[in-house]
Amino acid sequence: MDEAVARLNIEHYRKLLTAETDHAKRETILQLLAEEETKLAAATDPPDPPDPPDPPDPKKQKPKIWRSIRANAWVVRLSAVGFLH
Numbered sequence: 001m002d003e004a005v006a007r008l009n010i011e012h013y014r015k016l017l018t019a020e021t022d023h024a025k026r027e028t029i030l031q032l033l034a035e036e037e038t039k040l041a042a043a044t045d046p047p048d049p050p051d052p053p054d055p056p057d058p059k060k061q062k063p064k065i066w067r068s069i070r071a072n073a074w075v076v077r078l079s080a081v082g083f084l085h
Helices: 002-019 023-045
Strands: 064-068 073-076
Touching: 002 023
Parallel strands: none
Antiparallel strands: 064 073
8 A cells, every 4th residue: 555655656746846847846846756765665675584593602501411320420411512422
């Protein structure tokens, strides 16, 4: 709907410019024309896609803790962070 109105306004302002000779009125019409062209461009341009989420920071991740069956002790599993493989 906004696109149709903007297109009609642009067409109307262009017709007014062809007939108008007064400098002050032409400046006003040109300003209105530029505003409508900006509105039309904003209405027809697709919105920018959202930014992808930031990758998780390994420093902020808590290490996963697994219970070692053989040693019967708690072991911090660091392979997820890249320290042990």
